[in-house]
Amino acid sequence: MKKFIERFYVAIIFVFLYAPIVTLMVLSFNQSKTRSKWGGFTTEWYSALFKNDAIMQALYNTLFIAIASSVVATIIGTITCIALYNMKSRTRNAMLAVNNIPMLNADIVTGISLMLLFISFGMRFGMETILLAHITFNIPYVILNVMPKFKQLNPNTYEAALDLGASPIYAFFKVILPEIMPGILSGFLMAFTMSLDDFIITHFTKGAGVDTLSTKIYSEVRKGIKPEMYALSTIIFLTVFVLLLIVNVAPAQKEKRMALEREAAKNGIIKKSLFKPRTKKWMNRIVAVILTIALIIGSVQLYKKSGGTNQVVVYNWGEYIDPIVLEMFTEETGIEVIYDEYETNEVMYPKVASGATQYDIVCPSDYMIQKMLENDMLAEIDFDNIPNIKHIDENYMIQSREFDPENKYSVPYCVGTVGILYNKTMVEEPIDSWDVLWDERYKDNILMQDSVRDAFMVSLKRLGYSMNSTNPDELEEAKEDLIAQKPLTQAYVVDQVRDKMIGNEAAIGVIYSGEAIYTQMENPDLEYVIPKEGTNVWIDSWCILKDAPNKENAEAFINFLCRPDIALINFEYITYTTPNVEGRALIEDEAIRNSEIAFPDLSKYENLETFRYLGEDADRMYNNLWKEVKSE
Amino acid sequence: MPNKLIDLVNITKSYGDHVVLDDLNLYIRENEFLTLLGPSGCGKTTTLRLIGGFEQPDVGQIMLDGKDITNLPPNKRQLNTVFQKYALFTHMTIAENIAFGLKLKDKSKAYIDDKIKYALKLVNLDGYENRKPDSLSGGQQQRIAIARAIVNEPKILLLDEPLGALDLKLRQDMQYELIRLKNELGITFIYVTHDQEEALTMSDTIVVMNQGYIQQIGTPEDIYNEPENAFVADFIGESNIIDAVMLEDRLVSFLDTKWQCVDEGFGNNTPVDVVIRPEDVVLCKPEEGTITGEVTHVIFKGVHYEMEVMAGGYEWLVHSTVMHPVGEKVGISVDPFNIQIMHKPESEDEEVAYIEE
Numbered sequence: 001m002k003k004f005i006e007r008f009y010v011a012i013i014f015v016f017l018y019a020p021i022v023t024l025m026v027l028s029f030n031q032s033k034t035r036s037k038w039g040g041f042t043t044e045w046y047s048a049l050f051k052n053d054a055i056m057q058a059l060y061n062t063l064f065i066a067i068a069s070s071v072v073a074t075i076i077g078t079i080t081c082i083a084l085y086n087m088k089s090r091t092r093n094a095m096l097a098v099n100n101i102p103m104l105n106a107d108i109v110t111g112i113s114l115m116l117l118f119i120s121f122g123m124r125f126g127m128e129t130i131l132l133a134h135i136t137f138n139i140p141y142v143i144l145n146v147m148p149k150f151k152q153l154n155p156n157t158y159e160a161a162l163d164l165g166a167s168p169i170y171a172f173f174k175v176i177l178p179e180i181m182p183g184i185l186s187g188f189l190m191a192f193t194m195s196l197d198d199f200i201i202t203h204f205t206k207g208a209g210v211d212t213l214s215t216k217i218y219s220e221v222r223k224g225i226k227p228e229m230y231a232l233s234t235i236i237f238l239t240v241f242v243l244l245l246i247v248n249v250a251p252a253q254k255e256k257r258m259a260l261e262r263e264a265a266k267n268g269i270i271k272k273s274l275f276k277p278r279t280k281k282w283m284n285r286i287v288a289v290i291l292t293i294a295l296i297i298g299s300v301q302l303y304k305k306s307g308g309t310n311q312v313v314v315y316n317w318g319e320y321i322d323p324i325v326l327e328m329f330t331e332e333t334g335i336e337v338i339y340d341e342y343e344t345n346e347v348m349y350p351k352v353a354s355g356a357t358q359y360d361i362v363c364p365s366d367y368m369i370q371k372m373l374e375n376d377m378l379a380e381i382d383f384d385n386i387p388n389i390k391h392i393d394e395n396y397m398i399q400s401r402e403f404d405p406e407n408k409y410s411v412p413y414c415v416g417t418v419g420i421l422y423n424k425t426m427v428e429e430p431i432d433s434w435d436v437l438w439d440e441r442y443k444d445n446i447l448m449q450d451s452v453r454d455a456f457m458v459s460l461k462r463l464g465y466s467m468n469s470t471n472p473d474e475l476e477e478a479k480e481d482l483i484a485q486k487p488l489t490q491a492y493v494v495d496q497v498r499d500k501m502i503g504n505e506a507a508i509g510v511i512y513s514g515e516a517i518y519t520q521m522e523n524p525d526l527e528y529v530i531p532k533e534g535t536n537v538w539i540d541s542w543c544i545l546k547d548a549p550n551k552e553n554a555e556a557f558i559n560f561l562c563r564p565d566i567a568l569i570n571f572e573y574i575t576y577t578t579p580n581v582e583g584r585a586l587i588e589d590e591a592i593r594n595s596e597i598a599f600p601d602l603s604k605y606e607n608l609e610t611f612r613y614l615g616e617d618a619d620r621m622y623n624n625l626w627k628e629v630k631s632e
Numbered sequence: 633m634p635n636k637l638i639d640l641v642n643i644t645k646s647y648g649d650h651v652v653l654d655d656l657n658l659y660i661r662e663n664e665f666l667t668l669l670g671p672s673g674c675g676k677t678t679t680l681r682l683i684g685g686f687e688q689p690d691v692g693q694i695m696l697d698g699k700d701i702t703n704l705p706p707n708k709r710q711l712n713t714v715f716q717k718y719a720l721f722t723h724m725t726i727a728e729n730i731a732f733g734l735k736l737k738d739k740s741k742a743y744i745d746d747k748i749k750y751a752l753k754l755v756n757l758d759g760y761e762n763r764k765p766d767s768l769s770g771g772q773q774q775r776i777a778i779a780r781a782i783v784n785e786p787k788i789l790l791l792d793e794p795l796g797a798l799d800l801k802l803r804q805d806m807q808y809e810l811i812r813l814k815n816e817l818g819i820t821f822i823y824v825t826h827d828q829e830e831a832l833t834m835s836d837t838i839v840v841m842n843q844g845y846i847q848q849i850g851t852p853e854d855i856y857n858e859p860e861n862a863f864v865a866d867f868i869g870e871s872n873i874i875d876a877v878m879l880e881d882r883l884v885s886f887l888d889t890k891w892q893c894v895d896e897g898f899g900n901n902t903p904v905d906v907v908i909r910p911e912d913v914v915l916c917k918p919e920e921g922t923i924t925g926e927v928t929h930v931i932f933k934g935v936h937y938e939m940e941v942m943a944g945g946y947e948w949l950v951h952s953t954v955m956h957p958v959g960e961k962v963g964i965s966v967d968p969f970n971i972q973i974m975h976k977p978e979s980e981d982e983e984v985a986y987i988e989e
Contacts (some may be wrong), residue, residue, distance in 0.1 A: 156719035159686050160777075162706040163713045164784065165734035171707075174732075178723040 021237055028230035034499045034522060038593075047230040052228060054323055058216040059232070061127070062196060065212060067294050069134035070142075070191035076135070077142025077191075078184055084143070085150040096147065103140045108136055111204035115356055116503050118205060125207030125357045133205040134198065138191035145190055149183030153466035193240065208313045208357050219318025219341035226319075311336040312553035315359040317540070320414070322573035329560050330622055335553045352377065352545065360548040361557060369410050378409045379544045385555035386411065388562035395602040396579040399537050402610040408593065410541035411558050414437035414576040416513040417537055417600060417608075418454065419530045421497070423523075423537040426507035434462035434531045436508060438481070443488045445502060447509035450492035452626040453611060454536075455482060459512060461533045467609050470618045479625045483632045501526055512538075514576035516597050528597045534607025539579075636695075637662045637820055638788065643692035645678055652678045654844045657694075660788075660822060660837075665814055667823045667831040668843035671867070676824045677792060679841075684713045684790050697787070711788040712781035716796050718773045720765040726752075726776055727761040733784040751779035754813065763918060769850065771802045777815070780795040783903070788820045795830065807833050828868050832856060840864050845933040861974050872948055876906040876973070884973060887944030890922050891966065905974040910951040912970035915941070921963020927956045 028046070030040025031169040045060065084092050102110065114133045115180070123129055157179060161171035177184075199214035206215060213236075217229050249528070318341040326337045345368040352359060353375075364372060372378050383389055391413060396412045404410045415626060422431050426445065437446055437458065448455055457467040459478035469475060490506050497509040502522045516528040544554045560566055567583030577598050578584060587593040602608060614622070636659040643656040652766035653675045660666050670950055681687045682694060683705035694702045695941040701709060712733070722731050727748050734744045752758045755775035765773055774794055781789055795803045814821050825831055831838050840847040840854075840855060840863075848860045859865035862873050876886035878898040884891050886906055898904060918924045925943025938954045942946040943964050956962055 154715075154717050154719050156717060157721065158717035159684075159706065160713070160715060160719035161721075161732070162686075163684060163734040164780070165707045166732075167707055170736070175721050178721075181723075 010476040019487065024230050025234045028234045030227065031559065033227060034502045036452045037503055045227040049228040049231045054217065055228060055232065055598045062211060062212040064294065065130055065134055066192050066195040067291060069131055069138055069195050070188050071291065072135050073138035073191045074184060074188045077187060078146050081144055081146045081150050084147060099140050099143050102137060107200040111201040114201065115204040119354065127210050129205045129207060130202055130210065132181045132194045133201050137201060138194060141190045141194055145187030146180060146183040149180035150241050153179055163304050179502060208315065208359060209338040218569050219343050247337060278544065307454050310334060311338055312550050312557050313338045313358060313360045314557065315342060315348060315362045316343050317363060320363065320574060322569050324570055325566055329557060333556055335556065358549050360546055360550045360554040361544050363413055363462035363542055364539050366403045367613045369543055373409060377546050379546045379548060379551060380408050381544055382555060385552065385557040386562065388559050391562055391564055391580050391582040393579045393581050396539060397463050399610055400539055400541065410543050411562065412541045412579040413561065414540045414574060415538065415579045416577050417530050418510065418512055418535050419528050420508060421501055421511040421519060421526055421528050422508045422517050423501065423504065424525050424527050431529055432532050434458055434533055438485050440488065442507050444490045445507035446489045447497045447506045448492045449510045450488050452622050456622060457536050461535060464533065467536060468612045468614060470614055475625055477620065480631055486632055513597055517575055517595065530600060530605055534605065534609065537608045537610055539610060573599055635662055637665060637697060639695040641693045643682065643689045645682065645687065645689050646881065652844050656846060658839065658846065660820060661821055663818055665821045665823065665834060665836045667825060667835040667838045668841060669828060669831040669838050671826055674841040675840050675844040680790050680792055680822060680824050684711065685709050710791060711787055712784050712786040713790040713792065714777050714781050714794045716793040718777045720773055720777060722765050725761065726763050726765065729765065729776060730783055731781045732780065747783045751783045755779045771798055771806060773799060774798065782817060786819065788822060791821060791823045793825055810834060832907055859907055859974065862905050870910055870949055872908045872910065874946055876904050876905045878902045878904045878973060879887040882970065887923060887946055889944060891922060891971055893971040893973060894968050898973060903976050905976060907972040908966055908970060908973060910949040912966060913948055913950045914965045915950060915952055915956055916963045916965055918963045919960045920965065922965050924961065924963050927958050927960050927962060930955065930958055
């Protein structure tokens with residue numbers, strides 16, 4: 001019985017540890033794109049992965065940065081250890097303590113400090129800055145691993161080599177280095193994994209157009225992570241797993257062999273060694289050659305990247321443009337595009353404000369455009385350079401005036417509405433009002449958006465108020481309503497609305513229209529409606545930054561995106577509504593071209609609004625009320 | 633008499649404020665087995681490291697074969713060292729360890745292979761070429777370290793407490809090995825130890841050191857039988873060291889009794905120290921002794937009994953094959969040849985130091 005409990009306990013621990021990874025691995029073979037449905041076994045995502053240039057480039061960058069930074073950090077760290085080894089023990093301990101602090105430091109602090117340092121040195125953000133940052137945070141890990149080996153070193157070993165006629169350099173490489181090699185290797189591997197793992201520091205120190213896997217994956221958060229990423233994560237996990245196995249099992253086996261030999265020597269049975277040590281040399285050489293080649297290619301790439309002056313530096317949402325469009329633009333205009341991605345408006349804003357990277361053009365959402373305008377961060381667009389503006393739906397230009405009163409600073413790119421997604425088989429009558437979210441009959445079948453402004457928008461609209469209200473009484477009322485509704489909801493979620501609705505796990509959910517089109521394709525029982533009380537019309541628009549170094553190129557870029565054929569390509573890639581009327585007309589699939597979800601006639605609805613930036617006081621009020629709702 | 637091979641002239645060495653060697657002069661002749669003996673901190677290892685080139689003296693010169701090598705780095709000196717903790721290269725095989733120095737001298741492969749075989753045979757470990765140091769016992773590792781040093785045919789082999797880490801039986805075996813090796817190879821050994829028995833067993837010449845000063849240089853017999861001062865007497869074996877006054881040539885007074893001795897030239901009424909080895913103290917009937925006392929303590933030691941006798945206000949240490957029970961009244965007599973007269977220490981530095989080991 002005791003034995004059973006012991007085993008059960010261990011099993012439970014393993015389940016907790018590995019269940020997430022197993023889930024990921026299983027999903028990487030799932031034919032269906034949604035997480036909630038098993039669509040059959042496929043290796044499609046694996047082949048798609050290797051065909052995806054952006055991911056492969058990110059993978060390459062990640063590996064290059066990991067290898068280069070850990071090699072350099074290992075060299076610097078080892079040299080540091082030699083110096084530490086020869087210090088008096090008091091100085092050495094002090095230095096080691098100093099060495100340990102950066103490891104305990106929060107990544108975000110390290111990341112921001114490095115960013116500020118690079119800015120104050122006037123450095124251009126790019127691969128070089130990531131590399132420097134990674135070398136910096138890797139060195140302490142190398143020292144941590146190498147120093148114990150130095151401490152174990154017989155102090156006479158080095159002297160013995162000198163005594164036998166070796167020069168100091170020869171003695172170091174032939175005698176000391178092999179003795180501390182295990183420490184160097186584990187230091188290198190640790191640095192390598194740390195670098196591979198890092199997101200936060202990379203995020204703060206990377207420049208436009210350079211992505212590692214972690215920043216690339218994160219930038220896709222808004223549109224939902226693609227199954228290719230599951231495949232990639234599976235491959236990475238397995239690689240690391242195998243590496244760890246090799247690192248941990250090999251020394252244990254060697255130890256076993258040694259013990260055997262000692263035993264044999266004691267009994268005087270065998271005098272010959274049981275293993276030949278020579279075979280390992282080949283392995284070492286091959287590894288060294290591979291590392292060198294990777295580093296050389298990487299350095300060449302580094303130089304290639306930093307050329308060219310006729311460029312435009314674009315900062316866009318993740319997965320928010322078809323990569324082919326960038327290539328076409330460069331081909332037609334000769335302007336090189338340096339492309340960078342962000343995941344939320346709130347991440348984009350401080351990066352642009354810091355001026356660490358000189359972006360030309362960004363694609364913020366409505367309220368963020370207003371905020372950037374208030375902070376004088378945007379440049380007036382010269383619409384003479386953008387004749388294609390004529391293809392943009394007039395309704396959206398009018399709607400844009402909520403944040404850009406004279407239509408002088410922004411060009412709509414992607415638009416959408418927020419509405420109710422419902423399952424026709426699970427509701428009793430057609431739905432047309434936010435009221436349904438307060439309907440007792442659908443208790444535990446209602447999904448709300450887990451975001452303060454989205455939740456209050458629903459409540460305020462239902463009460464007939466503005467969703468940009470700052471009136472405390474109106475907000476109090478909206479809060480009380482949300483609290484009253486809470487027992488009826490199944491959950492407050494972010495992007496699971498899509499998956500849960502496809503999987504028939506809920507009847508009604510608040511959803512963005514861009515997601516709705518996709519859910520309908522996966523589950524034909526789903527229907528989307530814009531409630532009669534009005535809703536949020538969101539607009540992501542291109543804006544040119546005040547101090548853009550390549551303003552004319554930026555305008556050429558916007559004009560290019562407004563071309564109907566290009567708008568079509570992007571619509572098919574992003575699947576969010578395009579405000580480009582001519583572009584919509586080019587859509588071949590009639591059902592989509594005429595879809596009410598994708599292309600609602602805004603003039604038919606009343607009380608449509610766009611989010612505005614309400615200022616810090618209002619933000620605080622919203623957040624406090626939201627806390628009350630959530631804690632109820 | 634062979635030439636001076638190594639000559640240390642006026643060597644002073646200090647670490648910070650701590651003076652380790654103070655104006656040391658010492659020479660070593662060819663083909664000599666010389667032992668530096670003393671308690672830890674006496675400067676013996678520093679002396680060896682100076683000869684090996686791992687340290688530089690603050691003042692003074694080191695001559696090898698008449699040439700000044702004071703500033704020559706260790707890899708340029710024609711001598712080799714065997715370290716206390718073997719210092720084998722653990723990632724190399726035994727053969728690679730032994731070949732290390734030879735490869736640096738660009739010897740041919742045939743020559744090196746030959747030397748490895750020869751050296752392993754010399755230290756009784758033939759057939760161990762492809763083993764790794766970790767798979768050998770401590771004694772075997774030390775013999776490999778010796779083999780690694782001697783294949784380079786050094787003029788001098790420096791040994792820094794090479795047997796310190798071995799157990800007693802192994803240590804005794806290795807002592808005989810080393811003597812055999814020295815005789816076969818015909819090279820000079822400079823040996824550092826704090827073990828007086830080891831020093832007495834192996835050496836041609838012993839240099840007793842304390843607190844950076846040489847206390848006495850001599851053959852093992854000289855050092856044992858005629859220690860020049862109380863420190864040497866106490867450090868080399870057990871002794872009875874008693875305050876005394878040299879009344880005149882061949883007559884000394886201690887414990888209020890006059891004793892015959894054989895020493896001359898100390899002057900009249902000079903304060904001295906007297907050393908009497910415990911095995912030289914003869915116990916007899918009370919009426920036959922020069923002085924009488926009572927046995928206070930007896931321990932059986934195998935070859936002899938160790939007894940303590942209270943006589944004349946001093947507790948005598950006595951080794952004898954005849955047992956006298958505790959409480960027995962006995963007389964003590966000492967053959968005049970066995971009464972060793974020593975000068976009192978002239979300075980504080982020569983004072984008997986507290987021995988840490």
